[in-house]
Amino acid sequence: MAEATGEEIAVGCIGAGKMARGVLGGLLITGKVPAKNLTVSAPTDTNLQYFRDRGCSATHSNAAVVSKCRVIFLATKPHIIPAVLQEVSSAFTPDHVIISMAAGVSLQTLEKEGAVVYARGSCAGQKEADLLKSLLSDCGMCEETPESYIDIHTGLSGSGVAYVYLFAEALADGAVKMGMPSALASRIAAQTLLGAAKMIIQSGEHPAKLRSDVCTPGGTTIHGLHELEKGALRATVINAVEAATKRARDLDKR
Structure with missing residues (x-):
């Protein structure tokens, strides 16, 4: 996988609530990813207008996000994650990088649907880790930790x-x-x-x-x-x- 920058990478987010606004808003503010490279999906227009107003693409189709974007953030409620992954898993390729922002969703849950996550399981390598750090480094501290720390990070x-x-x-x-x-x-x-x-x-x-x-x-x-x-x-x-x-x-x- 060749090196790529935020200017070149299409970034998507399934979910358009507060978590999505926080992370994608940070990417927009820092200029890591231009708005034209961001696509967000949600079942209704309630939260999508925030992203449309900033020049991002917005859709009701989760599959459209996966087909357009290489880096996918999962920002839905935790209990919805398995259904979302099952819905779009056939569209994932080895080149996709999937980052879950949902509390209480384990690597095992994600990997059962064939997803690649940053808190590295068996599929994600150093290039994927470096890509995520590059995207988020200007938004705040970005570190790799063992999976066992993720729930503690949520509490902290x-x-x-x-x-x-x-x-x-x-x-x-x-x-x-x-x-x-x-x-x-x-x-x-x-x-x-x-x-x-x-x-x-x-x-x-x-x-x-x-x-x-x-x-x-x-x-x-x-x-x-x-x-x-x-x-x-x-x-x-x-x-x-x-x-x-x-x-x-x-x-x-x-």
Whole structure:
């Protein structure tokens, strides 16, 4: 298989909901794949208009996506994946690269339908892995992991976005309680989270060390942290990741 770039590769997505918007929207923003090379399918027009407005092709036919595109993202609800794969499996070729974004769908489930996935099973090679990394590298961190980590990733990152939103909301509400306007509090909360995240990534330090570094003895931060510890924030977040991971695993057992 020859090397190819996003400018040359036709990318498709079966499913047009939030997962599809997140990934394909990132490809469009970064310019990795031009809109004319993107095709998205969904059973109704409800979500397809988002992609049409951005110059992408939209269709109600999953088979049309497979016939036009070499790289296929699966962004449907988990329980629909087997039926979708059965519907279009005869159209797949060894040159297709199939990436599942559905929680709780194992490699075994995908490979039973002859699909190739990035979390590499028996069919996907280094070139397929490199292609996916090339497409998604500008959208955020893109790493290959053992399949056993995928459900944990769902609990940590996939669901973790909602945990962060809840924390940001709580931060802003605290400032509102003390007299700051809501809109300003929300912007400052968001900027605070952004700065903290960049510091973790750029410094390479463990979050515990960074937390310790900003705690002045007797200062405001340690007093605030004490209240968070009394509220069992750490244990609650750990439990949330565990609960979401277990749910992702349960979805695959259906």
